[in-house]
Amino acid sequence: MELREPSEEELSELRERVRPYLSDERYAHTLSVEGECAYMAKILMPEHEHSLRAAALLHDIAKKQTYEKQLNYIRECDILEMEKGKTRIIPAVAHAPAGAAMVTLHFPEYACDDIVSAVRYHTTGHDGMTLFEAIVFLADYIEPTRKYAECRELHDFVHENLSCGGERILRRALIRCIENTLAHIDGEPDDDTVKTLNYLQSGEKMPRTL
Numbered sequence: 001m002e003l004r005e006p007s008e009e010e011l012s013e014l015r016e017r018v019r020p021y022l023s024d025e026r027y028a029h030t031l032s033v034e035g036e037c038a039y040m041a042k043i044l045m046p047e048h049e050h051s052l053r054a055a056a057l058l059h060d061i062a063k064k065q066t067y068e069k070q071l072n073y074i075r076e077c078d079i080l081e082m083e084k085g086k087t088r089i090i091p092a093v094a095h096a097p098a099g100a101a102m103v104t105l106h107f108p109e110y111a112c113d114d115i116v117s118a119v120r121y122h123t124t125g126h127d128g129m130t131l132f133e134a135i136v137f138l139a140d141y142i143e144p145t146r147k148y149a150e151c152r153e154l155h156d157f158v159h160e161n162l163s164c165g166g167e168r169i170l171r172r173a174l175i176r177c178i179e180n181t182l183a184h185i186d187g188e189p190d191d192d193t194v195k196t197l198n199y200l201q202s203g204e205k206m207p208r209t210l
């Protein structure tokens, strides 16, 4: 399905539709991610600001589900087929592929490839990640309701530099975000997280969308 820009009215309606899927705290986080996506989109991707905001509103819709239910959603939508040989799904990141499945099932009018993939990869990124996906990924980390010092610092770095430095700043922020994440992980990191870091450090040009 082609990437489509929802209207302001549709975004207002979507804000209400996602609410039952989220705790109060998670809803506040979601609205804050939407705000960060809008901020970065205005600088980097103005033509897709509304679809980026929709992806932000949908990114955590599986967060309230149990791990079992998340796996059921993933199985139901064959998201594992997209994983190209992956043999495990770490519980901490399962809400991302489950969320992608839930978008397909419960929000089909938003289930274009770019939004589904942005939800799917918002916790790990992936090799060849697009600018669209990268904006959602970074917005999730730097949104201002997060209180960790690393998130606050990266938020300020992005807001001070993005309008002058553009994609170069986005890439630096993403690399720092993933390095911070890897430094705090207990046990083995998800394969995609490591691949994303290598991809970003290689300097390969990011496609804008899928």
Ligand SMILES: [Fe+2]
Pocket: 029, 033, 059, 060, 140
């Ligand atoms: Fe999130």
